[in-house]
Amino acid sequence: MPPNQPTVLIVEDEHAQREILAYNLKAEGYRVINAADGDEALLYLDEQPPDVVVLDWMLPGVSGIEICRRIKMRNQSSNISVIMLSARCEESDRIHGLETGADDYVIKPYSVNELMVRVRNQLRRTRPAATGQRLEFDGIVLDGETHRVTRNGQELRLGPIEFRILSTFLEKPRRVWTREQLLDRVWGRNIYVDTRTVDVHIGRLRKALRKHGGKDPVRTVRGTGYALG
């Protein structure tokens, strides 16, 4: 599976619904994780944090509302977008859903196309490079659609791994990434790569970014990893 893909966790106890969602989300190019109940969802949230959770309200065991509350309560997961699915349509339930911190709310039965738009809207905010947007930081411009990279107007040539590292950095400038986090995001989860490989590609990225001069924009955070700016 190609890395750098946005990941969507589906939490839905109805098998057929889950299948339809998974099929459509994969067709959009996302990595999909399926959970059939709340406990399974909590496990995946810790092990493979997604970018978006499509979360059914009525679940066996831990309810959707409770899962949403837990996602939004914890620092390390509060930036994950949550789209609640619910058959309830009373206004009070809707408000209750939003009060728990859900980012969006969709009433069943819903149109799959509409849900895809809503997932994409969430990703535009949290994963701008992966959704083909133009990112800019300190004179460095990356076009997610054409894959062109420039620094102070001058074109740069980056290898595919360096491009993915840079887009990861540009999605959250100044955020410090550990080598393990970069491995997950850039190489993908199921591939064994030594963490020193990250250092090698960071070296190449630095070289590519300084091709036409300028300061080294990549910061080494001792004992932790790397950051842009």
Ligand code: CA
């Ligand atoms: Ca359900």
